[in-house]
Amino acid sequence: MSEERTVGAIAVAAVALVALVLSAGALVTAARDGGTPAAVAVPAAVSSDAPAEVSVELSEFAITPGAIEIAAGGTLQVTNVGVAQHDLSIVDTGLATPMLNAGQSASLDLSSLAPGTYEVLCTVAGHASGGMIGTLTVIGDGEAATPVASGGGHGAHSPSNPDIDWAGLDQAMHDSIGAFPAETEGVGNQPLEPTILEDGTKRFELTAEIIEWEVEPGKIVEGWSYNGQIPGPHIRAEVGDKVEVVVTNDLPLGTDVHWHGIILDNEMDGVAPLTQDLIQPGESFTYAFTAVEKHVAMYHPHHHSQFKIPNGMWGTIQVGDVDLPEPGSTIGGRTLPDDLTIAQEFPMVVNDAGTIGMSLNGKSFPATAPIVAKKGDNILMHYYNEGLQIHPMHLHGFPQLVVAKDGFPLDQPYWADTVNVAPGERYSVLVTAEHVGAWVFHCHILTHAETDEGMYGMVTAFIVEE
Numbered sequence: 001m002s003e004e005r006t007v008g009a010i011a012v013a014a015v016a017l018v019a020l021v022l023s024a025g026a027l028v029t030a031a032r033d034g035g036t037p038a039a040v041a042v043p044a045a046v047s048s049d050a051p052a053e054v055s056v057e058l059s060e061f062a063i064t065p066g067a068i069e070i071a072a073g074g075t076l077q078v079t080n081v082g083v084a085q086h087d088l089s090i091v092d093t094g095l096a097t098p099m100l101n102a103g104q105s106a107s108l109d110l111s112s113l114a115p116g117t118y119e120v121l122c123t124v125a126g127h128a129s130g131g132m133i134g135t136l137t138v139i140g141d142g143e144a145a146t147p148v149a150s151g152g153g154h155g156a157h158s159p160s161n162p163d164i165d166w167a168g169l170d171q172a173m174h175d176s177i178g179a180f181p182a183e184t185e186g187v188g189n190q191p192l193e194p195t196i197l198e199d200g201t202k203r204f205e206l207t208a209e210i211i212e213w214e215v216e217p218g219k220i221v222e223g224w225s226y227n228g229q230i231p232g233p234h235i236r237a238e239v240g241d242k243v244e245v246v247v248t249n250d251l252p253l254g255t256d257v258h259w260h261g262i263i264l265d266n267e268m269d270g271v272a273p274l275t276q277d278l279i280q281p282g283e284s285f286t287y288a289f290t291a292v293e294k295h296v297a298m299y300h301p302h303h304h305s306q307f308k309i310p311n312g313m314w315g316t317i318q319v320g321d322v323d324l325p326e327p328g329s330t331i332g333g334r335t336l337p338d339d340l341t342i343a344q345e346f347p348m349v350v351n352d353a354g355t356i357g358m359s360l361n362g363k364s365f366p367a368t369a370p371i372v373a374k375k376g377d378n379i380l381m382h383y384y385n386e387g388l389q390i391h392p393m394h395l396h397g398f399p400q401l402v403v404a405k406d407g408f409p410l411d412q413p414y415w416a417d418t419v420n421v422a423p424g425e426r427y428s429v430l431v432t433a434e435h436v437g438a439w440v441f442h443c444h445i446l447t448h449a450e451t452d453e454g455m456y457g458m459v460t461a462f463i464v465e466e
């Protein structure tokens with residue numbers, strides 16, 4: 001992917017479009033002669049193999065399917081399956097459904113649309129940037145539809161579907177894995193150095209700002225960030241520290257910062273306008289608290305978090321060290337090393353929506369950072385879920401010992417090769433790099449890790465050297 005891209009509000013649509021075009025080019029080999037593949041049911045009124053009627057669901061915050069394909073002259077049946085009001089607008093065409101309340105449906109006649117690809121979105125403020133954006137491809141007579149990635153009809157990925165280029169699928173996976181690890185601009189989670197005030201208070205400074213963020217090679221999105229990083233900078237304090245965080249708002253709307261998991265006074269909880277006034281664009285607000293106990297916590301906006309967080313506004317904050325089990329102790333039949341010195345400690349922030357999409361620490365495979373360890377190293381990893389979905393994080397090769405939940409040490413740590421992390425949760429896991437090799441580490445919701453274009457999203461590797 002080396003094309004020059006327009007960066008900004010339409011970047012996501014452009015990338016989605018390019019991806020669609022690439023997938024069509026790479027994977028469709030048949031049915032360009034106007035013939036009808038035998039395995040495909042064709043609605044009576046059209047001679048394309050695309051359906052004449054497609055059901056589309058609107059929800060918080062997705063348009064499903066995200067890449068709609070329909071025959072020229074077709075009709076969309078649009079249903080709001082969410083809880084808020086939504087609509088579906090086809091950009092620059094004047095076509096849109098009425099605003100739909102939860103549970104309402106509407107038909108959208110596309111007979112005025114020429115074959116081609118259009119951008120679709122929900123026009124409610126913030127919903128498109130929250131994820132309610134997609135593409136609509138109107139397919140003319142005799143054109144082939146793209147193979148459906150999952151869930152659709154068409155006998156997708158069935159040996160009876162003549163549209164599938166099986167060798168192309170093999171090649172796409174091979175090429176995507178060969179691109180790992182890929183260099184991209186920007187690294188998140190860098191330690192934030194405080195200014196030490198006269199009374200010993202540690203003062204940290206955060207600026208909320210919109211940046212260009214390279215999620216994967218060549219894919220530059222509008223990232224909502226702290227200090228130009230996704231994840232935002234890592235804040236570290238010790239129990240007993242007096243902490244101040246000065247937050248400056250360079251966003252186009254008001255904001256606040258919620259300290260998710262930190263025990264502090266109500267007026268510092270960051271829920272505007274309940275516990276404080278909104279921090280208006282151009283203004284600053286100082287959060288202050290004394291760290292009273294150990295925490296594995298995260299910070300993010302509470303005000304319109306539904307699009308700010310998916311678009312990248314989150315960071316990690318830790319107070320003290322997580323308590324570990326006794327070295328050499330036996331848990332669940334496995335004995336821990338006698339030396340539990342931690343060789344590496346780092347966050348694993350998972351996200352799945354907005355402009356950042358399926359990602360680990362703000363990057364999508366192949367731009368995810370590999371974990372590189374020496375055999376026998378002990379690694380302490382903290383999962384944080386800043387997304388909208390649950391993610392079962394599966395490590396090949398050796399198990400993870402879950403030692404803390406939301407920063408609270410467990411009386412009975414437990415072993416797992418797959419740790420399920422729900423939105424808002426943190427799990428701290430201790431991993432001993434027992435076996436040499438390049439071990440895959442990924443979300444086990446398979447469509448968060450692979451597509452027809454190969455490996456993507458929530459995948460990295462745990463590389464153990466001798």
Ligand SMILES: [Cu+2]
Nearest residue numbers: 391443445448
């Ligand atoms: Cu997942």
